[in-house]
């Protein structure tokens with residue numbers, strides 16, 4: 001029994017025979033563009049892709065999301081006392097799905113993380129007029145692996161309204177993804193810049209980058225969608241196994257099902273009753289046919 005000659009032999013083996021992995025099967029993007037973006041990402045910790053979404057898509061998403069927010073704002077300054085957050089987005093609308101699985105984003109994630117990386121959370125964030133700046137943080141800081149290190153997660157923030165210096169554009173500290181465990185000093189905070197970009201654009205950044213929501217000094221709200229991703233062996237922030245019913249999962253694309261956790265990280269992390277989790281979707285489908 002010596003097929004395991006080192007530790008990666010163990011984790012790279014996928015035993016599932018019926019449910020072959022669908023990782024990396026999305027539309028391919030020009031490799032030169034991806035190489036260029038990865039270099040910039042390595043240098044600054046973030047990249048901005050401008051005008052990715054057509055205007056019609058942006059206005060459809062805006063009107064759908066604005067219907068779904070309640071009047072409630074955040075419960076603490078981190079959530080934002082003048083910020084509306086829409087959680088459990090996948091249970092409420094599928095209008096953000098194309099953003100979650102945008103081919104450029106998946107192509108970048110394919111290069112950064114192991115196959116069958118996961119969606120960690122999806123939410124819409126509406127920063128209202130008068131909101132204060134959010135505390136700067138690094139999204140994968142809850143994985144208690146000492147820094148500096150490779151990111152264990154990455155995030156997108158899609159602008160559904162224009163992001164401006166006045167209306168709460170996300171703030172980033174370029175290069176801070178390379179820092180150690182310490183938080184930014186007052187001097188280092190002087191390097192922070194707002195991610196100014198038109199509606200329909202996206203900022204993609206590594207989980208190790210220091211960033212936060214900006215102060216909204218404008219009279220209008222700033223709407224955004226954030227999808228965050230993590231390595232396939234890390235715990236997701238949103239407990240999708242408990243929160244998204246199988247019926248709802250079946251309405252999602254294969255990419256999204258895989259990223260919700262209907263996939264395994266070799267040899268068998270993510271199993272259900274010793275089997276591939278996709279089997280659950282099939283069982284439910286079969287039961288429905290019998291009804």
Ligand SMILES: O=C(O)CCC(=O)C(=O)O
Nearest residue numbers: 125169170211212213214
């Ligand atoms: O809304 C933003 O621009 C950033 C929000 C953020 O980083 C967070 O809520 O963790």
